[in-house]
Amino acid sequence: MAPNVTDANGVLFESDAATPDFALATPPVEKADNYPRIYVWRNIIAFTYLHLAALYGGYLFLFSAKWQTDIFAYVLYVMSGLGITAGAHRLWAHKSYKAKWPLRLILVAFNTLAFQDSAIDWSRDHRMHHKYSETDADPHNATRGFFFSHIGWLLVRKHPELKKKGKGLDLSDLYADPILRFQKKYYLILMPLACFVLPTIIPVYFWGETWKNSFFVATMFRYTFILNVTWLVNSAAHKWGHKPYDRNIKPSENLSVSLFALGEGFHNYHHTFPWDYKTAELGNNRLNFTTNFINFFAKIGWAYDLKTVSEEIIQNRVKRTGDGTHHLWGWGDKDHAPEEKKAAIRINPKDD
Ligand code: ST9
Numbered sequence: 001m002a003p004n005v006t007d008a009n010g011v012l013f014e015s016d017a018a019t020p021d022f023a024l025a026t027p028p029v030e031k032a033d034n035y036p037r038i039y040v041w042r043n044i045i046a047f048t049y050l051h052l053a054a055l056y057g058g059y060l061f062l063f064s065a066k067w068q069t070d071i072f073a074y075v076l077y078v079m080s081g082l083g084i085t086a087g088a089h090r091l092w093a094h095k096s097y098k099a100k101w102p103l104r105l106i107l108v109a110f111n112t113l114a115f116q117d118s119a120i121d122w123s124r125d126h127r128m129h130h131k132y133s134e135t136d137a138d139p140h141n142a143t144r145g146f147f148f149s150h151i152g153w154l155l156v157r158k159h160p161e162l163k164k165k166g167k168g169l170d171l172s173d174l175y176a177d178p179i180l181r182f183q184k185k186y187y188l189i190l191m192p193l194a195c196f197v198l199p200t201i202i203p204v205y206f207w208g209e210t211w212k213n214s215f216f217v218a219t220m221f222r223y224t225f226i227l228n229v230t231w232l233v234n235s236a237a238h239k240w241g242h243k244p245y246d247r248n249i250k251p252s253e254n255l256s257v258s259l260f261a262l263g264e265g266f267h268n269y270h271h272t273f274p275w276d277y278k279t280a281e282l283g284n285n286r287l288n289f290t291t292n293f294i295n296f297f298a299k300i301g302w303a304y305d306l307k308t309v310s311e312e313i314i315q316n317r318v319k320r321t322g323d324g325t326h327h328l329w330g331w332g333d334k335d336h337a338p339e340e341k342k343a344a345i346r347i348n349p350k351d352d
């Protein structure tokens with residue numbers, strides 16, 4: 001047995017693995033109990049308004065806003081997306097790489113713009129999501145259905161099992177970072193400024209956009225769009241797609257989600273190897289904007305200690321627990337269908 005096996009039925013860090021290829025002793029999928037939903041009306045009203053405003057914003061985005069405002073909304077989408085993917089997710093929740101303070105500062109600013117709660121709170125929930133995946137202690141437990149894992153979990157009180165098991169979570173690494181402590185302490189001042197006030201003022205001030213277009217397009221539409229893209233990782237990517245790495249879990253490889261979520265839809269891989277900074281197998285970088293972003297900062301030395309899984313480990317795992325949909329390793333793979341090999345076009349062929 002690998003060292004440091006925890007009693008948790010989920011893998012968070014390398015040392016949590018139960019077997020040498022990082023598998024779990026038991027498959028994590030369980031059925032949710034019938035815990036009653038305690039509605040949080042403040043959130044239900046806020047999210048309803050947000051979505052109505054975003055629909056109107058989407059209309060203005062297409063038919064009324066200046067092109068500068070549309071591009072601005074897109075740039076904010078990418079920035080706040082990176083604050084979640086490269087920041088809260090890969091850096092802080094999973095510790096899959098390390099970052100020097102200038103990069104951490106950029107990421108925390110992007111993360112505040114995304115308004116998905118402080119990076120410390122986001123990471124706490126996300127560590128629970130992996131460690132107790134698809135049980136009652138998982139905040140957006142996908143066994144409770146698409147709606148619950150998408151947005152429903154933000155409209156009700158959390159399951160008592162989550163709060164009980166959550167007490168055992170180690171967050172000392174997050175609280176040790178003064179940048180994260182600062183963000184959490186001043187969140188209620190920084191977040192409204194970054195997510196709502198500045199994005200509304202900038203288009204009006206710099207290119208004469210109307211207040212209406214600015215508020216509904218650059219702020220409400222942009223924010224709600226990113227929220228839904230993020231939530232799709234919890235709902236769609238826990239429901240639809242292949243499972244080449246582990247067929248026993250719900251998380252799946254979902255290319256459409258990856259496209260919008262800056263490379264975060266390769267979710268079967270990510271739940272199988274959660275500490276890989278790429279959150280995908282090597283070779284999927286085309287759709288993985290976040291990996292390219294981290295690679296760029298690794299080149300200039302601001303990102304370092306990037307962790308990734310060796311091809312041998314992946315191959316072993318695919319053979320043992322995959323659903324058989326993994327693409328071939330390359331030409332000459334023993335699973336390569338002979339008909340397909342025969343039909344392939346080869347330029348200047350030579351077998352040696
Ligand atoms: C939002 C977050 O939308 C979205 C996160 C999505 C995650 C996606 C992951 C996918 C992978 C990454 C892909 C990224 C792709 C991005 C692409 C971008 C282009 N552990 O929470 P409370 C305890 S946020 C341990 O109030 P309630 C603790 O004692 C949207 N303990 O629970 C806590 O007290 P304190 C904006 C825990 O009362 C106490 O319980 N934000 C844990 O049941 C109370 O905690 C909102 O709308 C834990 N995990 O309320 C706010 N959790 O905190 C939404 C709790 O003092 N949230 N405890 O230590 C809420 O209003 C409430 O949390 C609630 C539950 C109503 C949902």
Ligand code: ZN
Pocket residue numbers: 129233234238251267271
């Ligand atoms: Zn997941």
Ligand code: ZN
Pocket residue numbers: 089093094126130270274
């Ligand atoms: Zn994760």
